[in-house]
Amino acid sequence: MERDMLSVRGGAFNIDVWEAGSGEPLLYLHGWPGLQPDAFLDGLAADHHVIAPLHPGYGRSTGDEHLQDLQDLVFYYLDFLDAKGLRNIPLVGHSLGAMFAAELAAVQPERFSKLVLIAPFGLFNSDYPVVDFFVSSPDELKAAMWADPSSEAARAVTQVPQTEGDVAVLLERVKSLRVAAKYLWPIPNRGLTKRIHRVTTPTLLLWGDADGIIPQAYGRDFVKLLPNARLEVIANAGHLPQSEQPEEALRLVSTFLES
Amino acid sequence: MFHLMPYRELPEDFAERYRSVWVDIPSELFDAQRAHVFYNDTLDELEFAAEMGFDGVCVNEHHSNAYGFMPSPNIMAAALARRTKDVALIVLGNSIALYNPPIRVAEEFAMLDCISGGRLIAGFPVGSSSDTNFAYGMNPATLRDRYYEAEELITKAWANKDVFSFDGKYTQLRYVNIWPRPLQDPRPPIWVPGGGSIETWGWCVEKDYLYAYLSYAGFKRGKVVMDGFWNTAEKMGSAKNPYQAGFLQLVAVADSEQEAADKFGPHGEYFYNKMLHVYPGFADAPGYRTLKTVEAGLLQQTTQFGERPPAMTWKDLLEQGNIVAGTPKQVTERLEAVIKDLHIGHLMVLNQFGSIPHDLAMANIRKTATEVLPNLRHIWEGQYEDRWWPKGLANAQAPRRNLAGAASR
Numbered sequence: 306m307e308r309d310m311l312s313v314r315g316g317a318f319n320i321d322v323w324e325a326g327s328g329e330p331l332l333y334l335h336g337w338p339g340l341q342p343d344a345f346l347d348g349l350a351a352d353h354h355v356i357a358p359l360h361p362g363y364g365r366s367t368g369d370e371h372l373q374d375l376q377d378l379v380f381y382y383l384d385f386l387d388a389k390g391l392r393n394i395p396l397v398g399h400s401l402g403a404m405f406a407a408e409l410a411a412v413q414p415e416r417f418s419k420l421v422l423i424a425p426f427g428l429f430n431s432d433y434p435v436v437d438f439f440v441s442s443p444d445e446l447k448a449a450m451w452a453d454p455s456s457e458a459a460r461a462v463t464q465v466p467q468t469e470g471d472v473a474v475l476l477e478r479v480k481s482l483r484v485a486a487k488y489l490w491p492i493p494n495r496g497l498t499k500r501i502h503r504v505t506t507p508t509l510l511l512w513g514d515a516d517g518i519i520p521q522a523y524g525r526d527f528v529k530l531l532p533n534a535r536l537e538v539i540a541n542a543g544h545l546p547q548s549e550q551p552e553e554a555l556r557l558v559s560t561f562l563e564s
Numbered sequence: 565m566f567h568l569m570p571y572r573e574l575p576e577d578f579a580e581r582y583r584s585v586w587v588d589i590p591s592e593l594f595d596a597q598r599a600h601v602f603y604n605d606t607l608d609e610l611e612f613a614a615e616m617g618f619d620g621v622c623v624n625e626h627h628s629n630a631y632g633f634m635p636s637p638n639i640m641a642a643a644l645a646r647r648t649k650d651v652a653l654i655v656l657g658n659s660i661a662l663y664n665p666p667i668r669v670a671e672e673f674a675m676l677d678c679i680s681g682g683r684l685i686a687g688f689p690v691g692s693s694s695d696t697n698f699a700y701g702m703n704p705a706t707l708r709d710r711y712y713e714a715e716e717l718i719t720k721a722w723a724n725k726d727v728f729s730f731d732g733k734y735t736q737l738r739y740v741n742i743w744p745r746p747l748q749d750p751r752p753p754i755w756v757p758g759g760g761s762i763e764t765w766g767w768c769v770e771k772d773y774l775y776a777y778l779s780y781a782g783f784k785r786g787k788v789v790m791d792g793f794w795n796t797a798e799k800m801g802s803a804k805n806p807y808q809a810g811f812l813q814l815v816a817v818a819d820s821e822q823e824a825a826d827k828f829g830p831h832g833e834y835f836y837n838k839m840l841h842v843y844p845g846f847a848d849a850p851g852y853r854t855l856k857t858v859e860a861g862l863l864q865q866t867t868q869f870g871e872r873p874p875a876m877t878w879k880d881l882l883e884q885g886n887i888v889a890g891t892p893k894q895v896t897e898r899l900e901a902v903i904k905d906l907h908i909g910h911l912m913v914l915n916q917f918g919s920i921p922h923d924l925a926m927a928n929i930r931k932t933a934t935e936v937l938p939n940l941r942h943i944w945e946g947q948y949e950d951r952w953w954p955k956g957l958a959n960a961q962a963p964r965r966n967l968a969g970a971a972s973r
Contacts, residue, residue, distance in 0.1 A: 479855065
């Protein structure tokens, strides 16, 4: 993927944007673990111009200090979409990024032709609470995130740096978790249920059957609340089904986007 | 004297059976009948410390915590205000970012200052991550920003004689008007308990606030942190007045080393092995520490999920400097060295720690106050001015003891 910095809102934000492929533009919003180029994004880029920005505060993207809450974040993304001239495009989000995607679609449903939400945050039910992954030990987190914690995909995303020289990696992890906490702490519910009825965009929900962070029951809750959505559960996948089962995730997403 | 007010009777196998003494400690371990005794014993110990000659008594704030269960230290300070005289009331402090609106703190501190006749020291901690982010759900990404805004609001509320409006990011008030106002003019001294965030050092120097390092790690670890503070102060052109620094130390005084080990040993081990048994996930919410602090590597041990540290023996605790114990002479010499080495003008002594029962705590307070402190007080005298100490009223009103009698006259 190619990387370039994009200035948004007169330089208040300087955003690290990864792009690949050609054709219809598609916006991809990454989850709390960050953005990793992978087979899923490559597959999307086969027939789309994939645009994947890092959220402010992640990696080299700046401007996080201008964002106090989710509303600020949503208006930042509207500015980003304007800066990129993006309209009537498919929007794919994962986890934290899927929460952002749902909020954006509630504000401007007409702006998005299709919506794909992979394991989104945004709802909370104390009968089956979202796991407080901020306090999990690395081992617990691994077990919660992956159907197969020993897989190559799991290792690439969750491996704990072993040497002192990996301070940069550790710092980036602290930095990005801090950003995620702004929108997810202490309970990842910022009132989406009051707005979600506005998301009339055709929506596909994807969930891993072994998601140990956000229980699958939330998939059914999203389907109930979204006016135009259906849920697909991917077998042998955890919180990152697109990384763990990229072929199946791609097949479902491509079919949905073409329909 | 500083008091944490610990729950003195946790089960023998607490550390094996439960994951944390803080945040999610089961409430079934709390016995309100016993808490009645602990609260009153604690107040007695603090009042006794004042009577025995300590210059001040300190209380602090924790939430969902068995090693310190004074969620509102202001309530304790209010009780102490009526039962002590001439000593400073050091509330260390109120986690100002947690109160909405933060002028609640400005008001309660003003009340305490008025009741006590100007004896209050106002502590403004950010608060630990366990207290603020976990027990009180405050967002770690914005906690420090809120803290700085709250400090600005409270100090403005004390300084401004006129009604004003405050248009903050987190607090908006059309009418700020503190009633009562603090008795000390312009305000009580402000102490900032820090836990090793490097930005706090420069901030305290700039604001001329006292920097207090409250840790249970003792003077060896304290040296690293206080050196950081003084190096920053020096770079900023400060006169390095030792009275601008405070430090907490656990102290046990007995007639011999052996007696100290026999009497206090099990309670020291109880404190370090049982009461500081905190689940690592609750130690440090993401964003609680600034990136600069994380980068400085000050906190490597506390932020890692590793093996919990092995249980410590009394001997370890003395060797590592966690606890200063021994005869009055030994303790005096050790504390004098610590005061000079760390360059501190305000030493906070923890005489009751862990499971120390009331009688032993009282004996420790008496010995420390009468056989140790008188030999330490002179250290900085005449060399520096203490600008971080309350200027109480000379003619403060004491509680009338016999109200019925007074009324009939």
